[in-house]
Amino acid sequence: MPVFENLLQVVSHCDTFPYTLDPSSTDEIHHAVPFTLGPYTIGNVLPSVIPHLINYNKQENNFLITSDRITFHKHINTPQKRSDVVKQLMDTWRANNTFDVLSGWRNELYPVYGDDSQPDNIAFVIERASAALFGISTFGVHLNAYTRENGQILVWIARRALTKPTWPGLLDNCVAGGISYTYSVKDTIVKECEEEASIPFEVANKARSVNVISYFTYSSGGLQPETEYIYDLKLPQDFKPKPRDGEVDCFYLWPLDKVKETLLNNEWKPNCALVMIDFMIRHSFVTPDEESDFIDISYRLHRRLEFPTPRKGN
Template identity: 55%
Template structure:
């Protein structure tokens, strides 16, 4: 779907209402909070609440407290990490077996952390199967990489991924060069380094040079459920001639595009919505979009950093390994085992292995 403005591009991703309208029949206006007192850790649609009530009533000891029109929470006896994690696992396993919600057909066997009390050193309240998170409007966290080059004239060109046409979600759409969810007990940097290798064949020694450049936040919804997300943004300048190459079937091909081409495709609606936000953020940080050239500049800034109501991770160093500043990039590129491409074309593509 083409857009007239970049503001519309952002609104397409950040479309959960900022204020609820009780007269609006759309059920997104009638969610109730998933509480871990005093925190809200998610939001639940009425259609999910109805099935949760059925499940709760079928248990000899109901694991949830449900007050219709008010809130959902764990029962008083579900009061630690292991118990909360097990209760959510049992529920989602049952719903998956019974095919209660279509979203669970995309089961990933990935555990995502859910955060609670920010005064705790590690405020992970429980973990949940990634596919089930939208049913409870649980905040998810990812890491996205902008891989770019500086041409001989100093201009920036961006490596853009096209998603595999066999993917369950957003097949064939444009995407950031590398992206992935931040799983339990992983840091954002570990996520980027892993995905660089798996999705783009970028070796560890180069991927380690990626620089954390901020985050974008938004709250969207699909037919699968509610998706509040935070995407940690990384930038990585690749040397001219280094070509990301698809490896795991997630990506069909990569293009090396001018930023004018990137902006054109954003307005054409060719990007996966959340990845479009990451790209707009890059264009603003690198002064391609400026306050003097973009009439909605301030609004874009606000919309890229929506304040979400859910707790966030208090500490990223989950593995206990100290973070160190990236070494100089030149040292890493000396041993880079990548496919060199000396072509001066503005686009490059590689065929992916189809799943």
Template identity: 45%
Template sequence: MAGSSRSWAEGVLRLLNRMNSFHTQGSSKPVCKQFCVGGQAVGVVQPRLLPLLRGYPEVFQMTNGHVELSDHLRTFEQRSTAMEQVLRDWRERGLFNCLNKWRNEEFPVMSRFCDPPLMNIERAAVAGLFGVKSYGVHVNGFVRHEDGRLSMWIGRRTPQKETYPGRLDNLVAGGISAGLGVKETLVKECEEEACIPESIAQNARPGGTISYTYEDDAGIFPECQFVYDLEVPADFRPEVGDGEVLEFYLWSLEQVKELLAGSEFKPNCAMVVLDFVIRHGLLHADNERHYHQLVEGLHREL
């Protein structure tokens, strides 16, 4: 039978199921409450947080089965300040491990990416605690050889990284902080992580998005990644920049594709590569019978 082996497809489907675990049987989804700000649903709250939130009646209110930011917090600044005070209090009390990784980096909170932000929230708490969707940019760096073959630049995360140390990563990736645009974030991350100058980074072309929501002991994580493809010359070599990457490899697309079924990749980076493999025709409906499931698993909204 032509195409991917059954074991490869099963491995990749397991990955996609893990990254969409909030939608699977046994998750906390049926008992979670919507988190609303200014009358707009922006996240989800697990039942474990409800007793804590009731301790801040000036900030949170429970209405019609929802958790809402109090009506008297009407402005962007009021909401952002109130939320920061609550999170700093929780941090001082040592209530959540995620707050020990406080970055002093704010992420915008909105119902949809196209909407004006309703407030900002510390990055360490943006997803897990309040189930607010976070956004990032991932770049597939690739080389197109004279015979038409594609090779892909892959980074290996340093052993010192707090999350997924030593795992394989995309050429460049980063979260979109408050006040930054998508392409602006891409250019910044290219320079910081791989020493790619803006003159090259600006050539990156949008390839769509991937979306997923997973749940673990730390909370609920809805994420959307803007995917870009950056074709670089055969003699181009990325260089380690800010120390988040240990080294870079240039591997054939077939080799990279085979690695997706194992545990070498940071999971969401594997999804970005899978999306690239599908969009560039290495996988399609006639050579992979699970093609529809693979595509569907890359686009699961909260």
């Protein structure tokens, strides 16, 4: 893996689309077809996926597919109907081993937003592992757990288990997870604190919402626009997170100098590195007078993603 010269390169390693692409390239990513719902683009589908969708649609006829957009047919007009159609499609592709990304099936549903008629703006739900196939914008939570010792900030860093299917053995934020359907942001933080780090409710519930970051990346599974809600939790000096659900190998308590060293050495899961850089900015470890790329880093941590977003129900 490459070693980075500066923090902007660390950010760019995750926030890749479309910066790393040659505009003259014939790469299929340049020709992704918008997945739309009414006036909204809710995702982007790569050309390699479209023939499989067309073949499936010949029998089911649930989608309208043209050269410049993909959408549901008019009779698929409620969140339940859309969810049923998408589930049937993904179950079929999974059973046929159509896409490798579906081997990571989670049995976990993600909400997809963009239905103004619904109080929560949810248009349908989709299996987490399949979201990238349609380039769906997803949402998660990350928690920075830290303490202070002799005036110095020390941060709890997780080492991902070697058995993890993605980014095994790399460094991670103390707690992180995707926001599943029916879970609130704070509920997700509290749940993940208990499951991943053995942080009990009475401690986890003190976590503070401090920021949100966004980035647009892509992988072999497809396009991945993502938004992460960021929480900070100051822990007592005598409290130590402990692995619980097998997703974390161990935790380290490090000063920010050590954290920055590992960031530049490319030892982090890419999106978690962005969360850590945001933490260092907010706690004045990275400042505009000392970091020449300060503004560019900030821009890349807060990409404007042109997709519908969650809305609290009335």
